[in-house]
Amino acid sequence: MIIVIDGINQHLFTDILDEMYQLRARVFGDRLGWEVNIENGRERDAFDDLHPAHVVSINDDGDVVGCMRLLQTTGPHMMADVFNAILDGEPPIRSAQVWEATRFCVDTKKLGRGRGKNSISYVTSEVMIGSFEYAMQAGVLDSIAVIDPVMNRVLQRSGNAPYDYLGTAKPMGKVVAMAAMMDCSEERIAGIRAYAGIEHDVFLSEDAALALFARSKSLAPANQDHKPLTDLERYFVEQISASTTEDERMATLKLIETLTDTFSPEQKVALLGTPRAFAHEV
Structure with missing residues (x-):
């Protein structure tokens, strides 16, 4: 599912953006070997400081995958x-109705091949659909993307072929770069949807995205060894997940605190999550 993070709501999604920058570092730096700026395992550049719109795909486990x-x-x-x-030598396009699309990537370690929901192909299409639909709503007519020949072939076979190219392909570091033009149109979106078999609304609400991401991160440490949860552990997970106020959460906390022989301090923290994670859910 897709959440769009821009200059207006980015203060709500600092944790999701952080995971996105880590994904970009793994893809562009580690896997592709691009000459990009990576600090503390995160890839960012000066254009990220200009409040762009980030179209982010989050899977059912709450992980950033594209x-x-x-x-x-x-x-x-x-x-x-x-x-x-x-x-x-031609001047670059400058128009309020033309946006630039860059830094596209998917998590190939978490996604498989094929056409299923957790596949590279599916998430690629989902990100494209989200990008074009979001751009259309903003009044954008065209998107320009700097891509390589491999990505060009991916676009051509996925119902998303560029309708034109600017200039000529040039070697840029370790890759050959080319500038592709794509219209933001209902026809293009329909082609991508038909290819991927995606008929539903791909967007998450802000609240749903925050809850999914925060819940997955707060509950993950409780079961790192992948052992089945006991009935009591499952009960507390359900109570924390269902809590909608601080009072409800504190009531669950008091109950867990009475079970000192059952849960260690680390397990309690894992079950309850951090105050910051909970704040995302309410």
Whole structure:
């Protein structure tokens, strides 16, 4: 499922953005070997400071498994300031109705092959659908993307082929880069949906995204050894998950605290999560 994080709501999604930057580091730095800026296991650049829109895919386990960055072309953007050699001397496009799409990636370690919901193909299509639908709602007509020949073939066979290219393909470090143009249209979105078999609304609400992400992170330490939960442990997990107020959470806390012989301090923290994680859920 998709959540769009932009300059307006990014203060709510700092943890999700942090996991997204870690995914980008693993993909662009570790797997692809791009010359990107990685600090503390996170890949960020100057364009992330311009409040772009990040289209982020979160799976049912609450993990970030895909993303794409959308940036207006009226100001600084990669096509104008990094990859301008592709344009063969022509000026870059600058229009409020043309956005730049960059930093697309998916988590190949968590996603499998094929066409299922947890596949690379599915999440790729989901991110594309979310990006184009979000852009259309903002009045965007076209998207420009710097891609390599491999990604170009992926787009062509997934109902999302570029309708034009700018300039000519050029070697950029370890890859060949090309500038592809794609219209933000109902027809394009329909083609991607038909290819992936995605008919439902792909967007999560902000509350749903925060709850899914926070709950998965707060409960993960409780079962790191993958042992089945006992009935009592399952009961407390359900109570914490169902809590909607601080009073309800504290009532569960008091009950757990009476069971000192059953749960260690670490297990209690794992079951209850952190105050920050809980704050995301209410």
